[in-house]
Amino acid sequence: MPVTSEKIMQRLLLAVAFSALSALLLIAVFIISQGLPFIFRYGFREFLFSSQWNPQAGKFGIFPMVVSTLWVTLGAMAIGAPLGVAGAVFLTEFVPRTVMRIIKPSIELLAGIPSVVYGFIGVMVLAPLIRDHLGGPGLSLLAGSIILGIMILPTIISISIDSIMAVPKSYREGSLALGATVWQTVRMVTLPAARSGIAASIILAMGRAVGETMAVIMVTGNSVKIPGSALEPVRTLTANIALEMGYATGMHRQALFATGVVLFVVIMILNFSASYVMRQRKARR
Amino acid sequence: MEIRENRLEIKDFSLYYHRTKALEEISMDIPEKKVTAIIGPSGCGKSTLLRSINRMNEMIDGVLTEGRILLDAENIYDRSIDVVELRRKVGMVFQRPNPFPKSIYENVAFGVRMGENKQAKGRLEEVVERSLKEAAIWDEVKDRLQRSAMELSGGQQQRVCIARALAVEPEVILMDEPASALDPIATAKIEELIFKLKEKYTIVIVTHNMQQAARVSDQTAFLMLGKLIEYGDTATIFTNPKNKTTEEYITGRFG
Numbered sequence: 196m197p198v199t200s201e202k203i204m205q206r207l208l209l210a211v212a213f214s215a216l217s218a219l220l221l222i223a224v225f226i227i228s229q230g231l232p233f234i235f236r237y238g239f240r241e242f243l244f245s246s247q248w249n250p251q252a253g254k255f256g257i258f259p260m261v262v263s264t265l266w267v268t269l270g271a272m273a274i275g276a277p278l279g280v281a282g283a284v285f286l287t288e289f290v291p292r293t294v295m296r297i298i299k300p301s302i303e304l305l306a307g308i309p310s311v312v313y314g315f316i317g318v319m320v321l322a323p324l325i326r327d328h329l330g331g332p333g334l335s336l337l338a339g340s341i342i343l344g345i346m347i348l349p350t351i352i353s354i355s356i357d358s359i360m361a362v363p364k365s366y367r368e369g370s371l372a373l374g375a376t377v378w379q380t381v382r383m384v385t386l387p388a389a390r391s392g393i394a395a396s397i398i399l400a401m402g403r404a405v406g407e408t409m410a411v412i413m414v415t416g417n418s419v420k421i422p423g424s425a426l427e428p429v430r431t432l433t434a435n436i437a438l439e440m441g442y443a444t445g446m447h448r449q450a451l452f453a454t455g456v457v458l459f460v461v462i463m464i465l466n467f468s469a470s471y472v473m474r475q476r477k478a479r480r
Numbered sequence: 481m482e483i484r485e486n487r488l489e490i491k492d493f494s495l496y497y498h499r500t501k502a503l504e505e506i507s508m509d510i511p512e513k514k515v516t517a518i519i520g521p522s523g524c525g526k527s528t529l530l531r532s533i534n535r536m537n538e539m540i541d542g543v544l545t546e547g548r549i550l551l552d553a554e555n556i557y558d559r560s561i562d563v564v565e566l567r568r569k570v571g572m573v574f575q576r577p578n579p580f581p582k583s584i585y586e587n588v589a590f591g592v593r594m595g596e597n598k599q600a601k602g603r604l605e606e607v608v609e610r611s612l613k614e615a616a617i618w619d620e621v622k623d624r625l626q627r628s629a630m631e632l633s634g635g636q637q638q639r640v641c642i643a644r645a646l647a648v649e650p651e652v653i654l655m656d657e658p659a660s661a662l663d664p665i666a667t668a669k670i671e672e673l674i675f676k677l678k679e680k681y682t683i684v685i686v687t688h689n690m691q692q693a694a695r696v697s698d699q700t701a702f703l704m705l706g707k708l709i710e711y712g713d714t715a716t717i718f719t720n721p722k723n724k725t726t727e728e729y730i731t732g733r734f735g
Contacts, residue, residue, distance in 0.1 A: 292541065373568075
């Protein structure tokens with residue numbers, strides 16, 4: 196009976212789709228229910244803006260981690276965004292399409308490499324390089340930024356390529372026919388027309404950088420303090436949760452969940468603004 | 481060589497797309513400050529021929545050319561020719577109006593801003609005004625130069641695109657079915673404009689509309705399957721074609 200089997204499949208798929216959604220919902224509810232009461236009890240300002248993180252003494256100020264996360268992310272963006280956008284421009288405008296069709300999937304493959312592998316390369320190659328040439332312990336904010344900057348490349352390149360390719364060919368032709376060079380056309384016509392997609396790719400990549408844990412733990416050194424320079428070790432919010440969750444109990448455990456709430460909110464804001472920027476583009480067309 | 485100045489000559493020009501021969505040994509002299517129309521059934525290579533004159537076909541992978549196209553007695557396919565320079569001399573207007581998503585002013589100023597003509601850059605406002613006047617759209621847009629060109633009607637957009645091409649002071653203007661996406665009134669305005677523009681510019685226009693070719697052009701070339709079938713005075717081609725195929729096409733037997 197095709198009709199019955201159709202119905203069964205439909206129900207099944209519906210159930211699967213909802214299970215994914217409910218998993219997301221449950222995670223959100225769980226983290227918030229575990230973390231939010233702590234934030235209210237401990238004091239929002241004290242929690243976010245105090246530099247004292249000493250779980251044994253009942254001090255839970257995550258400010259150093261907030262600052263470190265901010266710096267590591269900004270550093271990653273400073274490295275990854277220009278490289279990624281430049282890569283996307285190069286692949287769309289300066290090489291034959293066939294070459295791009297080979298290179299783009301290989302770049303997307305980068306996203307499939309486990310983050311522990313990135314971390315491993317960071318520890319074995321990057322950290323010693325930094326230690327020997329720039330000083331400091333090597334495991335540092337800089338190392339974290341560089342590794343993350345590379346890890347976000349697939350996101351930026353792939354989405355930027357899509358949005359550059361979506362720019363109507365007629366814009367390019369119009370510009371070239373007026374005697375603009377290829378580079379002028381990219382700078383003055385193609386990139387402005389693709390800017391919302393490129394901005395979205397950067398915001399999504401930022402979300403990825405904020406949330407990345409394993410590679411960051413391995414290369415940043417993880418000491419809890421506000422970094423004085425890029426060569427000092429730092430601990431990010433994600434690293435803090437991952438490092439201490441194993442043995443945390445009571446207030447300490449709740450404090451870690453509260454850290455999770457902060458991360459959750461930040462990433463939600465980033466994702467929403469990315470999709471907002473993307474929608475803007477569609478509305479303009 | 482004085483006589484040859486500003487002249488456009490196509491000499492034994494062939495174009496291959498991958499292995500297919502899209503244009504076969506086309507030779508034609510295009511007189512200056514006249515309108516030359518290229519007509520023919522779709523897929524005959526008329527747009528390809530037009531785009532060969534400012535080397536726009538180069539954007540497509542797998543295009544090879546043979547033969548020469550001379551502008552001011554210089555082969556535009558010569559290695560020494562700077563394609564950017566060539567496109568400033570040979571402007572182009574496309575089938576669908578394609579203004580940039582910028583203001584009307586910036587659209588017209590674009591070519592000048594991208595170029596190296598310091599003098600024109602210094603008098604940018606003047607250049608924009610002159611070009612918009614030449615394109616017969618100044619009166620319609622003079623109060624809203626800073627508004628987006630995308631807000632204009634299709635016919636107005638097309639005239640802004642013509643103004644944009646005029647701003648870089650080309651010698652030749654190529655028009656690829658410039659009115660095919662427009663309504664009859666906008667089309668009439670474009671045709672009127674073409675008539676006026678030929679006082680200053682050499683115009684080559686591709687059109688699928690034979691009445692349009694008859695109305696606006698001085699010379700007509702009939703192309704079929706990549707070959708130049710007949711080329712001559714528009715009046716002769718339309719009233720007394722030498723070739724049987726031309727006659728059949730003109731009279732609407734096929735196409």
